Amino acid sequence: MxxxxxxxxxxxxKSETTQKNSIWESLKKLRTQVQEVFAEDHIDTNKLMDLEEILILSDTGPKLAAEITKDISKRMKNTKKSHGGKETTEILKEIIKQKLNKLVDVDxxxxxxxxxxxxxxxxxxxxxxxxxxxxxxxxxxxxxxxxxxxxxxxxxxxxxxxxxxxxxxxxxxxxxxxxxxxxxxxxxxxxxxxxxxxxxxxxxxxxxxxxxxxxxxxxxxxxxxxxxxxxxxxxxxxxxxxxxxxxxxxxxxxxxxxxxxxxxxxxxxxxxxxxxxxxxxxxxxxxxxxxxxxxxxxxxxxxxxxxxxxxxxxxxxxxxxxxxxxxx
Ligand SMILES: Nc1nc2c(ncn2[C@@H]2O[C@H](COP(=O)(O)OP(=O)(O)OP(=O)(O)O)[C@@H](O)[C@H]2O)c(=O)[nH]1
Ligand SMILES: [Mg+2]
Structure with missing residues (x-):
């Protein structure tokens, strides 16, 4: 029938601003925690451990969370820039983006x-x-x-x-x-x-x-x-x-x-x-x-x-x- x-x-x-707003709103809790860690002028090992914990609690999985913080540490060493919150934030964003890009539809x-x-x-x-x-x-x-x-x-x-x-x-x-x-x-x-x-x-x-x-x-x-x-x-x-x-x-x-x-x-x-x-x-x-x-x-x-x-x-x-x- x-x-x-x-x-x-x-x-x-379906404007891009709407997309941004809705997804941003959804991620607010996680973002607040990440921003708290990176609010410092100098990001040290302790701060990266805090980040690792946040990632684990957001279901990243312990192994991958450890790999990500290790990767941040490595990338920080490889850059001549200062290791402040802003720079580290950019590094983390890049790592997340690289991973998520693998899930984008090629079609x-x-x-x-x-x-x-x-x-x-x-x-x-x-x-x-x-x-x-x-x-x-x-x-x-x-x-x-x-x-x-x-x-x-x-x-x-x-x-x-x-x-x-x-x-x-x-x-x-x-x-x-x-x-x-x-x-x-x-x-x-x-x-x-x-x-x-x-x-x-x-x-x-x-x-x-x-x-x-x-x-x-x-x-x-x-x-x-x-x-x-x-x-x-x-x-x-x-x-x-x-x-x-x-x-x-x-x-x-x-x-x-x-x-x-x-x-x-x-x-x-x-x-x-x-x-x-x-x-x-x-x-x-x-x-x-x-x-x-x-x-x-x-x-x-x-x-x-x-x-x-x-x-x-x-x-x-x-x-x-x-x-x-x-x-x-
Ligand atoms: N907040 C929120 N609720 C959603 C979303 N998508 C679905 N829901 C709610 O989730 C509940 C289940 O949604 P359904 O579409 O009936 O799920 P379904 O998979 O068809 O369920 P079954 O046919 O029983 O297997 C409903 O109360 C929806 O309103 C969403 O993106 N956000
Ligand atoms: Mg259904």
Missing amino acids: VRRTNTMSNSFD NLEASFSEAKNENRLVPILIVGVNGSGKTTTIGKLANYFQRQNFTVALAACDTFRAAANEQLIAWGMKNSIEVLESKVVDPAAAAFEAIQASKKKKTDILLIDTAGRLPNNKNLIEELKKIKRVISKAEDRSKKRTWIVIDANTGQNAVSQIEQFKEAIDITGIILTKFDGTNKAGFLLQLSEQERIPILFVGHGEKITDIVDFNPEIIASGIVGTDPANF
Whole structure:
């Protein structure tokens, strides 16, 4: 069944200043601690140990936190500049940026989606993750985001497990004035198939497929996800396979193994962070950069439709150390 919704979509301010402000606000707690350490005129070993502790508490992991402070120390020795708070802040920012840059998507999503649009290919995007990570909310935000880039978007309700899951998605459909494709069948793979057929018929550009939350060690539910993926690949075999995992930023270090487990099972192609607004575990991003080569595509930072931004290492690094981001 197709429900058409027709509420006007919200306005969307994706200006870089807005991005900076929202991410900066999210990192305030960590930044205040880092700035306290670097407030001194001379940064010595004790101060670096304080920093190491802050990094550990923000879920950077003890090994990496030690490596980072060691690296700062080394870089300080290599520079002829004085070792004041300002200089050390810049060194830390550079280290964070270098690490986070490894998580930037090499693909230009907008260009890739435009190419698909020109070739009349549907872009199906499978959204997965553990229970309550923010999948459905993120789909609502992404629909708005992509519509702002002039793509047509539809939503596929393939969480046939949780009661009221469809209603939640329909509410997001209404906010975006777009179709939510529901199915009478209980099998989520069959529901995804129907949604793809309907979207192709209507020449929709992007189909965001919502799935039920699941733990990566639940064999049956992971098998179900594999089946959904297989069906999507068959139903639209001309498109690149896109499976994006939604990760609650409060998960901290555990997110790294969560992503790893999902990746092993179903080949994740992108990461979306959510609830960045409430996290004090942003250090896990540094760990992620050491272990993963899956790009972070977006960062969700609130419950509103516009609370999503592109992943931007410069802004996050500046937000952690408290310097003005370059080019703003
Ligand atoms: N503060 C904040 N809350 C968020 C964010 N994203 C989602 N939420 C909230 O997190 C809760 C769960 O979000 P859902 O979108 O229902 O999560 P889900 O992954 O679809 O959940 P299941 O389908 O039950 O697995 C809701 O209360 C959302 O409003 C975010 O970026 N920031
Ligand atoms: Mg959901």
